[in-house]
């Protein structure tokens with residue numbers, strides 16, 4: 001079984017389509033989204049439609065939480081709030097209802113999917129939890145591996161012999177051998193915060209016990225221009241191309 005993990009697409013249809021094209025020929029059985037499909041980007045409606053058309057299940061991100069509980073808009077910084085308020089206006093009521101109904105976590109093929117941190121938080125950032133507390137977090141879910149997004153930064157936490165180690169997650173293959181347990185941050189498809197404009201995603205090959213990290217170039221300048229053309233905050237356009 002090979003599954004693709006995509007997170008933080010953030011209304012960036014160009015990046016999302018590039019990742020789907022990159023997936024062709026990789027022998028993937030299914031793809032999953034770790035949430036934040038909307039917000040920041042210029043094409044949230046198209047992203048939601050494509051996600052549904054391809055039958056890609058998703059968990060609830062903090063941006064989808066705003067579709068469910070509009071009072072959570074107050075938690076966002078002013079630019080993100082403005083972007084999200086416009087996004088929610090553009091989405092059809094039925095699309096908003098679809099996003100609001102997304103689950104807080106999924107347990108599929110023996111792995112757990114959560115937007116922020118396990119067991120099921122869409123709002124807490126991984127970096128908010130000190131390393132010495134992460135060991136306890138591993139006790140909060142039964143799956144050996146949990147995939148997260150939310151920070152838009154790739155990273156790996158490994159629990160082995162009672163100790164948690166943080167490791168970089170560069171491109172290529174990484175073995176996630178038992179009995180170790182792992183927390184994998186797959187980075188962002190559509191709104192990078194790591195200085196690399198490419199779209200990032202992961203493939204988990206359960207049979208080989210190998211995690212693959214992929215980086216996909218796409219026309220980020222076109223996606224940035226669409227953000228400006230639609231009157232969304234310019235800083236979210238700049239982030240795509242710098």
Ligand SMILES: [Fe+2]
Pocket residue numbers: 008010036150151152
């Ligand atoms: Fe996000």
